[in-house]
Amino acid sequence: MVVGAGFYGSVMAERFANELGWKVVVLEKRNHIGGNCWSCPDPETGIEVHEYGPHIFHTSHEQGWKYLNRFTKFNNYRHTVWATRKGKVYPLPFGLAAINLLLGRRLSPDEARAWVAEEVRKTGIADPKNLEEKALSLIGRPLYEAFVKEYNEKHWGMKPTELPAYIITRLPIRYTYNVGYYNDRWEGIPIDGYGAIFKKLLEHPNIEVRLNTDYFSVRNSLPPHDLLIYTGPIDRFFDYKHGRLGWxxxxxxxQVLDIKDFQGTSVMNECDGDVPYTRTHEFKHFTPELKFDRTVIFREYSFAPGLDDDLYYPVRTNEDVARHAKYLAEAATVPHVIFGGRLGAYAYLDMENTVSTALDKYADLRRGAVAG
Ligand SMILES: Cc1cc2nc3c(=O)[nH]c(=O)nc-3n(C[C@H](O)[C@H](O)[C@H](O)COP(=O)(O)OP(=O)(O)OC[C@H]3O[C@@H](n4cnc5c(N)ncnc54)[C@H](O)[C@@H]3O)c2cc1C
Incomplete structure (x- = not known):
């Protein structure tokens, strides 16, 4: 029994059905498969739209790349992210172009490195206690104030001084003009969209998908099953008995616009605090090989979810981490239930991490199943 038809649940279902010949029932509370990675053609324009935000597949791990290439081909899209700050546009992540545009100068790589080191030194922060201090200790005040501070305030709905330092582990600065967002070996958008991958993953006579089915509404009337793979929120599984995890x-x-091109790129970060949304997405740029006369944009607004809202980014304050440890202890008492995926693991996982962790967990379970 699999709860959730996102990447974690769908890969598990495919492996158990295809390789071990098990019968798998997939319960999905939404009216479509694919979880947050779902994409489909926009009915008005035909442009492939990622309903839950833009998804770019990228990886350097051969296992996940080879596995997914059995279900789709990828186009040659290479992701770039641009940021608007006080009426000017900068490329991200931080690199020579962003630094030189910000300063109105032409620093060489060594000069830019020395400038950042001096800005970091001026902050005098050796032991960062919160997100603001962490960012300042990594990139100094000018870059932090231009691109991190107000953006993160909007994104998290809290002041960076109230957010834990470990939300930011690294803020890499490239001392080149390379504006590619990812450093991975492989990158791209599935040529038939994400929806087509999930249809293929779940297309097997041993797999039955039940859409519009919330596990918690049917859990007492399910047929007997040997294993439950649960990819919903772990705190919900235990009726929030230790409190809600922060998301x-x-x-x-x-908006559908009667123009060919709105912003000339797929993702624009909005770094000014007085712009209420965090990012603007324009989907046609993910498939430059296709031509459309109109365009579709999404503006992304951040908010604190209620009980019925979709969960996107784990906050992971110290209290959340302590609470999560209690749920992990509860999970250890139900060994026939596997908690996986981003909601089950209470973690931000890229698609590649999600696919790889599902494949690794399946390999573990398979060893157990084959051993009896
Ligand atoms: C805004 C955003 C942008 C992202 N962009 C990228 C990107 O560019 N590249 C990248 O690699 N990764 C990206 N990701 C990460 C990507 O979305 C995740 O890796 C992926 O969704 C994880 O798959 P999953 O199966 O764990 O979870 P999900 O996709 O969330 O699937 C879980 C499924 O379980 C279902 N479910 C939950 N509870 C129940 C229940 N009680 N009963 C039945 N069904 C239930 C849900 O409806 C959902 O369909 C992004 C994430 C976000 C938030």
């Missing part, structure tokens, strides 16, 4: 949610405001 941030986003909603998207869609």
């Amino acid at each position: 941030r949610s986003v909603r998207f405001e869609k």
